[in-house]
Amino acid sequence: MQPFAYRKVRDVAAAVDHGAREPNTVFLAGGTDLVQLLQDGIARPDGVVDIGDLPFASIASTIDGFRIGALARLSEVADHPQVRARLPAVAAALDETASPMVRNMATIGGNLLQRTRCLYFRDGVSPCEKRDPGTGCGARRGRDVQAALFGASEACVATDPSDLAVALVALDAEALVVGPSGERSIPIERLHRLPGETPWIETxxxxxxxxxxxxxxxxxxxxxxxxxxxRHRASFEWPLVSACVSLAVVDGIIEDARVALGGVAHKPWRAEPAERLLIGRTLDAALAREAGEAATEGARPVAGNAAKIPLLARVVARALADAGGLP
Ligand SMILES: Cc1cc2nc3c(=O)[nH]c(=O)nc-3n(C[C@H](O)[C@H](O)[C@H](O)COP(=O)(O)OP(=O)(O)OC[C@H]3O[C@@H](n4cnc5c(N)ncnc54)[C@H](O)[C@@H]3O)c2cc1C
Ligand code: SF4
Known part of the structure; x- marks a missing residue:
């Protein structure tokens, strides 16, 4: 592990100040991803700012919506009665994340910003443009079922692993952010970037x-x-492919549809062809299957991941059937 300066902060201004003034500094929340990356020498920051004591842990239902603190633990959010009753897709995404032990430690903000599970990135030695710019992409030259189907570049075919981010994109949620220029909000859909030529810039x-x-x-x-x-196994496992759908239905007609896909791009991916197909229609099993097929439009497999395309069609159809209460 490369040595770094560790600081624990107790107010937001100090966290922002360290992060803005000291280059190559990262924030530490629950540590379930970052500590592993530090131990493996994959993250090599000069400074680590522990934000665990900042007042970001509350979960509140307001007149406008739900405000879920970035330091709230995944388990607390999943078990919150309002979340379970009113945002079942969020509760389901969290229930299927990691294991109870990890969920008790991991935070909402950390989950959204966890790094890719690309094996070539995580092994610490393969060429990887994201970890060691200029070395090329090991996954492009190998066979990797995890690789992206959408929005990849020559430089990087990695996927974002977060379950929660997919649900939040389908629900049109925003990240509330504090920084050197004050506060702002970023739609979760635009929080993560596509890799382009600079895959190390992720958000x-x-x-x-x-x-x-x-x-x-x-x-x-x-x-x-x-x-x-x-996923490959029933627990403790990131998505191979996932889908979250949210539908505004009036008198049996779908007036608006958001379909977000996980495990298939460097960010949660909106399946716009499926959304267009759904709007103005009445949901039934045939339409759910048709939309599942539409969600795969434009998919570009690389060596070893074409099997994800039919799985993706089925996962979208299943999510639609579940949302519509169909068998
Ligand atoms: C065995 C195992 C299985 C897992 N399975 C899944 C799974 O199935 N699905 C899934 O989605 N995830 C899974 N995870 C990932 C897990 O959910 C994340 O590791 C966790 O949510 C990260 O949260 P954390 O608070 O520990 O973040 P940390 O590890 O502390 O930080 C992660 C990153 O986020 C940044 N960060 C954290 N909080 C903030 C903030 N408020 N503002 C700005 N930057 C911030 C840090 O700088 C760091 O880059 C698994 C993890 C493990 C260990
Ligand atoms: S896909 Fe991206 S993260 Fe994986 S090896 Fe290539 S550059 Fe690295």
């Missing part, structure tokens, strides 16, 4: 910006919604 956060909370608009609670995940 739209500026140096020193810390996520204080996630905001889910009240409208989300009135939408039919479901999260479905396929």
């Amino acid at each position: 739209d956060l500026a140096p020193g910006e810390v996520i204080s909370a996630v905001f889910v608009p009240r409208d989300a609670a009135g939408r039919a919604q479901a999260y479905t995940k396929l």
Whole structure:
């Protein structure tokens, strides 16, 4: 492990100040991802700022929506009665994340900003443009079922591993951020970047910006919604492919649809062809299957991951069926 300066901060201004002024500084929340990366020498920061004592842990239902603190633990959010009753897709995504022990430690902000599970990135030795710019992409030259189907570049085919981010994109949630220029909000859909030529730049956060909370608009609670995940084993495992759907249904007609896909791109991926197909229609099993097929439009497999395409179609169809209460 490369040595770094550790600081624990007790107020937000100090966290922002360290993050903005000291280059190559990272924030530490629950540590379930970052500590592993530090131990393996994959993250090599000069400074680590422990934000665990900042006042970002509350979960509140307001007139406008739900404010979920960035330091709230995944288990607390999943078990919150309002979340379970009104945002079932969020509860389902969290229930299917990691294991109870990890969920008791891991935080909402950390989950959104966890690094990719690309094996070539995590092994610490393979060429990896994200970990060691200029070395090329090991996954592009290998066979990797995890690799992206959408939005990849020559430089990087990695996928974002977060279950929660997919649910939050389907529910049109925002990240509330505090930084050197004050407060702002970023739609979760735009929080993560596609890899392009700079896969090491993963989000739209500026140096020193810390996520204080996630905001889910009240409208989300009135939408039919479901999260479905396929993975190699039933627990302790990131998504191979996943889908979250949220539908505004009036008199049996779908007036608005958001379909977000996980495990298939460097960020949660909106399946716009599926959304267009659903709007104005009545949901039944045939439409759910048709939308599942539409969600795969534009998929570009690399060596070893084409099997994810039919799985993706099925996972979207299943999520739609669950959201619509169909068998
Ligand atoms: C065995 C295992 C299985 C797992 N399975 C899954 C799974 O199935 N699905 C899934 O989605 N995840 C899974 N995870 C990942 C887990 O959910 C994340 O490790 C966890 O949510 C990260 O949260 P943390 O608080 O520990 O973040 P940390 O490890 O402390 O930080 C992670 C990253 O987020 C940044 N960060 C954290 N909080 C903030 C903030 N408020 N503002 C700005 N930056 C911040 C840190 O700088 C760091 O880069 C698994 C993890 C393990 C260990
Ligand atoms: S896909 Fe991205 S993270 Fe994986 S080896 Fe290639 S550059 Fe690295």
